[in-house]
Amino acid sequence: MVKITDVARHAGVSPSTVSYVLSGKRPISEETRQRVEASIRELGYRPHAGARALASSRSNVLALVVPLRAGIHVPVVMQFAVSVVTTARRHDHDVLLLTQEEGEDGLRRVADTALVDGFVVMDVQLDDPRLPLLRSLERPSVMIGFPADAEGLTCIDLDFKAAGEACVEHLARLGHRVIALVGSPPEVYVRQTAFAQRVVQGFTAAAARGRLASSVHPCEATPAAAREVAEQLVREQPALTGVVVHNEAVLEPLVDAFEQLGLRVPTDLSVTAICPDELAENLRVPLTSVALPSAEVGERAVELLMRKLDAKTTPEATLLPPRMTERASTAPRNTP
Amino acid sequence: MVKITDVARHAGVSPSTVSYVLSGKRPISEETRQRVEASIRELGYRPHAGARALASSRSNVLALVVPLRAGIHVPVVMQFAVSVVTTARRHDHDVLLLTQEEGEDGLRRVADTALVDGFVVMDVQLDDPRLPLLRSLERPSVMIGFPADAEGLTCIDLDFKAAGEACVEHLARLGHRVIALVGSPPEVYVRQTAFAQRVVQGFTAAAARGRLASSVHPCEATPAAAREVAEQLVREQPALTGVVVHNEAVLEPLVDAFEQLGLRVPTDLSVTAICPDELAENLRVPLTSVALPSAEVGERAVELLMRKLDAKTTPEATLLPPRMTERASTAPRNTP
DNA sequence: TTCCATCGTCGAAGCGCTTCGACATAAACC
DNA sequence: GGTTTATGTCGAAGCGCTTCGACGATGGAA
Numbered sequence: 215m216v217k218i219t220d221v222a223r224h225a226g227v228s229p230s231t232v233s234y235v236l237s238g239k240r241p242i243s244e245e246t247r248q249r250v251e252a253s254i255r256e257l258g259y260r261p262h263a264g265a266r267a268l269a270s271s272r273s274n275v276l277a278l279v280v281p282l283r284a285g286i287h288v289p290v291v292m293q294f295a296v297s298v299v300t301t302a303r304r305h306d307h308d309v310l311l312l313t314q315e316e317g318e319d320g321l322r323r324v325a326d327t328a329l330v331d332g333f334v335v336m337d338v339q340l341d342d343p344r345l346p347l348l349r350s351l352e353r354p355s356v357m358i359g360f361p362a363d364a365e366g367l368t369c370i371d372l373d374f375k376a377a378g379e380a381c382v383e384h385l386a387r388l389g390h391r392v393i394a395l396v397g398s399p400p401e402v403y404v405r406q407t408a409f410a411q412r413v414v415q416g417f418t419a420a421a422a423r424g425r426l427a428s429s430v431h432p433c434e435a436t437p438a439a440a441r442e443v444a445e446q447l448v449r450e451q452p453a454l455t456g457v458v459v460h461n462e463a464v465l466e467p468l469v470d471a472f473e474q475l476g477l478r479v480p481t482d483l484s485v486t487a488i489c490p491d492e493l494a495e496n497l498r499v500p501l502t503s504v505a506l507p508s509a510e511v512g513e514r515a516v517e518l519l520m521r522k523l524d525a526k527t528t529p530e531a532t533l534l535p536p537r538m539t540e541r542a543s544t545a546p547r548n549t550p
Numbered sequence: 551m552v553k554i555t556d557v558a559r560h561a562g563v564s565p566s567t568v569s570y571v572l573s574g575k576r577p578i579s580e581e582t583r584q585r586v587e588a589s590i591r592e593l594g595y596r597p598h599a600g601a602r603a604l605a606s607s608r609s610n611v612l613a614l615v616v617p618l619r620a621g622i623h624v625p626v627v628m629q630f631a632v633s634v635v636t637t638a639r640r641h642d643h644d645v646l647l648l649t650q651e652e653g654e655d656g657l658r659r660v661a662d663t664a665l666v667d668g669f670v671v672m673d674v675q676l677d678d679p680r681l682p683l684l685r686s687l688e689r690p691s692v693m694i695g696f697p698a699d700a701e702g703l704t705c706i707d708l709d710f711k712a713a714g715e716a717c718v719e720h721l722a723r724l725g726h727r728v729i730a731l732v733g734s735p736p737e738v739y740v741r742q743t744a745f746a747q748r749v750v751q752g753f754t755a756a757a758a759r760g761r762l763a764s765s766v767h768p769c770e771a772t773p774a775a776a777r778e779v780a781e782q783l784v785r786e787q788p789a790l791t792g793v794v795v796h797n798e799a800v801l802e803p804l805v806d807a808f809e810q811l812g813l814r815v816p817t818d819l820s821v822t823a824i825c826p827d828e829l830a831e832n833l834r835v836p837l838t839s840v841a842l843p844s845a846e847v848g849e850r851a852v853e854l855l856m857r858k859l860d861a862k863t864t865p866e867a868t869l870l871p872p873r874m875t876e877r878a879s880t881a882p883r884n885t886p
Numbered sequence: 887t888t889c890c891a892t893c894g895t896c897g898a899a900g901c902g903c904t905t906c907g908a909c910a911t912a913a914a915c916c
Numbered sequence: 917g918g919t920t921t922a923t924g925t926c927g928a929a930g931c932g933c934t935t936c937g938a939c940g941a942t943g944g945a946a
Contacts, residue, residue, distance in 0.1 A: 217902055228926045233904055240905095241923060260662035264609060265902035267600030268931045275665075278647065282632050288625040296618050299649050308665065311614065311647045313635050326596035329611075329644065437802070437834060466773070498773060553932055564896045569934055576935095577893060601932035604901045 216257045225253040236261065267328065276302060276519060277330040279312045279321070281337035287462040290490060290508050291336065294358070297512030298334055305520045307331070318347050325351050332519045334358070334512075338369070340408050354522035356515045360408045364531060368522065370515050373533035374409045374488070377504040378416025380536045381458040381486045384502065386424040389547035390456035390484060393421060393428050394447055396440075396468060397460050400432045413460045413488060427453070435463035444471035455547050459487040459501075466497055469543070480545035491539065500541035507534060552593045561589035572597065603664065612638060612855060613666040615648045615657070617673035623798040626826060626844050627672065630694070633848030634670055641856045643667070654683050661687045668855045670694070670848075674705070676744050690858035692851045696744045700867060704858065706851050709869035710745045710824070713840040714752025716872045717794040717822045720838065722760040725883035726792035726820060729757060729764050730783055732776075732804060733796050736768045749796045749824060763789070771799035780807035791883050795823040795837075802833055805879070816881035827875065836877035843870060 222229040227250060234240040235250040242250075253259070267273040278298050280291055299309045310330055312320050314337070321344060324330045333348065333355035340362040348355045349366055357369045378395070385393050395417045397403070398410045414430055421428035429451065433443045443464075447454055457472075459465055465487055469479055477483040479499050487494055487503040494503035514532060521528045558565040563586060570576040571586040578586075589595070603609040614634050616627055635645045646666055648656050650673070657680060660666045669684065669691035676698045684691045685702055693705045714731070721729050731753045733739070734746045750766055757764035765787065769779045779800075783790055793808075795801055801823055805815055813819040815835050823830055823839040830839035850868060857864045 215902095218904095219902080229903080230905075230927075231925060234925085237904080240925085243924060246924080258662075260659065262604065262902050263663040263665040264600045264603030265931090266663075266904080268598065268604050268933080269902075269904040271904095271931075273600060275646070282628075288628045292618075292624045292628055295647065296649055296651075299647055300651065303652065308660065309647045310611070311631065311635055311645045313632055315632075315636065316639065323596065324644065326594075327599040329599040436832065496772065551932095554934095555932080565933080566897075566935075567895060570895085573934080576895085579894060582894080598932050601901090602934080604903080605932075605934040607901075607934095 215262075216259045218259070218261065221250065221253050221257055221259045224257060225250045271328065273329060273331055274306060275308045275310050275330045276516070277310045277312050277321070277324050277333045279314065279333060279335045281314045283314065283337075286337065289493075290462070290506060293490070293508040294336065294512045297509040298516055301513045301516040305516065307516075307520075318344055321347055321351070325353050331523055332356075334515050334519060337407070340411075354519060356519045356522070358511060358515055360412075360531070362408075366530075368518055368528055368530055368532075370511060370518060370532040371409060371534070372504075372506060372511065373535055374412035375416035375419075376533070377488050377536035378413040378418075378458070378460075379420040380416075380504055380538050381488065382417055382420035382424065382426065382428075384486055384538060384540075384544065385456035385458070385484055386420075386426060388456075388484060388544060391426055391547070392451060392453040393426050393456035393458065394451065394454055395428070395430045395458045395460065396443055396464070397430060397432045399434050399461070403432060410460065417458060426456075433461050433464055433468075435461065437464070437467035440464035440467040441471040444468055444475060448472070448475045448477065455482070456484045456544075457486070459485060459489075462489050462493060465489060465493065465501065469497065469499055469501075480543050481548055484544040484547075486538075486544055494539070494541060499543050502539065502541045502544040504536045504538050507537070510534065551598075552595045554595070554597065557586065557589045557593055557595045560593060561586045607664065609665060609667055610642060611644045611646050611666045612852070613646045613648050613657070613660050613669045615650065615669060615671045617650045619650065619673075622673065625829075626798070626842060629826070629844040630672065630848045633845040634852055637849045637852040641852065643852075643856075654680050657683055657687070661689050667859055668692075670851050670855060673743070676747075690855060692855045692858070694847060694851055696748075696867070698744075702866075704854055704864055704866055704868075706847060706854060706868040707745060707870070708840075708842060708847065709871055710748035711752035711755075712869070713824050713872035714749040714754075714794070714796075715756040716752075716840055716874050717824065718753055718756035718760065718762065718764075720822055720874060720876075720880065721792035721794070721820055722756075722762060724792075724820060724880060727762055727883070728787060728789040729762050729792035729794065730787065730790055731764070731766045731794045731796065732779055732800070733766060733768045735770050735797070739768060746796065753794060762792075769797050769800055769804075771797065773800065773803035776800035776803035777807040780804055780811060784808070784811045784813065791818070792820045793822070795821060795825075798825050798829060801825060801829065801837065805833065805835055805837075816879050817884055820880040820883075822874075822880055830875070830877060835879050838875065838877045838880040840872045840874050843873070846870065 218229045218232050221232050232250055235242050235247050302309050332353050336358045338357040338359035338361050342361050359371050360369045402410045431443050433439050472483055479485050487501045489503055489506055491505045494501040518528055554565045554568050557568050568586055571578050571583050638645050668689050672694045674693040674695035674697050678697050695707050696705045738746045767779050769775050808819055815821050823837045825839055827841045830837040854864055
C-alpha cells in the first residue's frame, strides 16, 4: 500500500504538503502542486479512508435510510437511491445503505461510530419515531417527506398538495365537473404518511374551489382492487368524467377496467395520474400526469445535506413544484 | 465523544483490556469482562469506526454493486439489496452502495482507500469487464451470476438451467407436447447476461430429451410486446398447450392476451414462470413457477464473503437448486 | 520442589492521515 | 530601509483504536 509519506518522499516534500495539495486548505505553489500531483498519479496513491476519517473526523460517507414496507413503490425507491449515490459521488462522498428495519438503533450506531457524516432519510411519517433522535444527533440529516412537526429539520419533497390541485385544475379547465381520486392503499393513510394525505387535501380543496363534485377512494395495489373501484365509480357516479390516480400499481388495470366497463379514455373519461414520468409514458394509453421526480428529490436532498455539512445556511422546507405533462389520457369533456 | 480510554479508566483497566473484551481475541477473566461491559453500557461507548479501521485494517463494511440497466427487474434488485444488508448486519458489517455506473474505477477506489473489506457484485455478465480487476484486487468478492470463465472467482446464483428444465419437465409430466419459452427482452441476451441464456439452454435441452416441440421467443418488457408474442404463438403454433415465461414484466399481460385470444389458462394452456414467488402469487391467475430466490441468494452471497474474509475455504460455484411451486396456471393437457 | 505452560493484564508502538504553530522568504507598505 | 503582511512549506502532535511483547501469577507435570 502506498501512503502519503511515500508520495512526499517521491515528490521531495513533506507529508503535510501532500495533504494540503489534496485538500486545498492552504496555498501551495503551482510548481509544487504539479510535482506532487505527478507523484500521486505515478504511485497510484489513494488516501486511506479510515486514517482520513480518524484525523479529520469526517468519513465522507453518508447514510441512506430506505423503507421496505408494503405500499411503497419499489422502482421509485431504487431510482431515488441511485440518484442519491450519483449525487453523493459528485460531492466526493459514498453512501451507506441502511434499512428501515434497523430503526433508531441503526441510526445511532452509525452516527456514534462516526461511520457516516449525515443522513438522508426516506419515507418520513407524520409522527415518525426517529425524529427526536435525528434532532438530537450531532450529525445533520435531510428527510424526504414532511412530518407533522418539521421544526428544526430539513425536509424536501414534491409538493403533493399542489400536485393534487394541479390535477384537479387541469380537469376543471377541460370542463369536467364530476371527478374522483383513486388513492394509495389504505395502509398508506393509516400509517400516517404525509404525502398521500396531502394529495387528498389538494384534490379536495381544488375541487371545492372549482365547485366540482368529488370523491376519494383509497385502493389496494392489486388489479382486482382497481377493477372493484372502477366498477363502484361507474355504478355510483354515472356523471363521472374525470379521475385522478395516485397509485402507481393500479394505473394500467384501472384504465383497462374503465374501458371494459364502456368508458373510453379520454373520450368518455379523462384520467390524470401522480406517478413517475417513466411509468405514465409507457402505458397503453400514455397518461397525463404530474411527475414524481425521484431523481430530482434525491439530488436535491444530497445537496442540502452537503450544505449542512459545510455549515452553510439551509432552508428547512423545500417543496418542489409539480410539473404536469399532458399525454393521451385527458380531453375536454364530451358534451353530447 | 466517549473513547476507549474513558471506558478503561471507568472500569479500572487498561485500554488494551477493553479492546480484548470487545474483540475476544485474548482471554479475559469473567469478572473483568463484566466490569468492562458494565462501563461500556454505562458510558454508552461506541468504538470509532475510522480508528478501528486504521488500526485493524478492517473496515467492517462491504460494497454492494447494483445494476441499473434496462431489462432488469427492479424489485428483485431491491429485495436482494435488503437481504444483503440484513445478513451483513448479522455479521457485524455495514453495506456501501455502489452503482454499476461507477464501474471499475469505483471498485478500485473503495478497495484502495480501504473503505470496504470486500464486494458483492450483482448482475455479472458472461464477459464482464470487471472480472480482471476483481481477480487482481486484494479484497475478496462474491458474484451473483456466472461469467463465462469463473476460474478463481466465487459465484452464486439460482441454477437457471435446471429451472428451465424443471418447467419443461413439469409441463411434460402434464402431457404437454408443444411448448414455448417467452423470454427476457432481447437486450438481456445481447448483453450476454448468462442467466437468460441458461434458461434457454435448460428449456431446449429438456424439450429435446422429452421429444417436445419447442420454440423460444424473446419479449420486450411491455404489454404490447406480450400481446404480440401471444398472437404470434396462437397464429403459428395452433397445437401449443404449454408456455414457460421468463420475464417478470409481461406475466400478467401475456396471460391476459392468451385469454383474450380464446385460450383459457390452465384449461387450454398451461403457463409456468421463472419469477419471484411474490409476483407469481399475486396475479389474477396465480402462476405455477420456479422461484427466483433473491433473498436467499443475497444471504448466501454475504455468508460466502464472510467466509472468505475469515480466510475459510469457500466453494467457487454455488448453484441453488430450483424450487417449483404449483399454482393455478398449469393443468394436464386437455385432450378432447 | 522446580520448571514450563497458560492465563490475564498492561504498556507502548504504531495504523496513515490532518492540522496547528512555526519559520522562512517574498511582497507591500509608509 | 525597516516593519508588516501574505505566501509556501515543514515538523510534530495527535485522532482512537488494535496488537505485540512482556510480565506476574497460577497450576500442573516432572
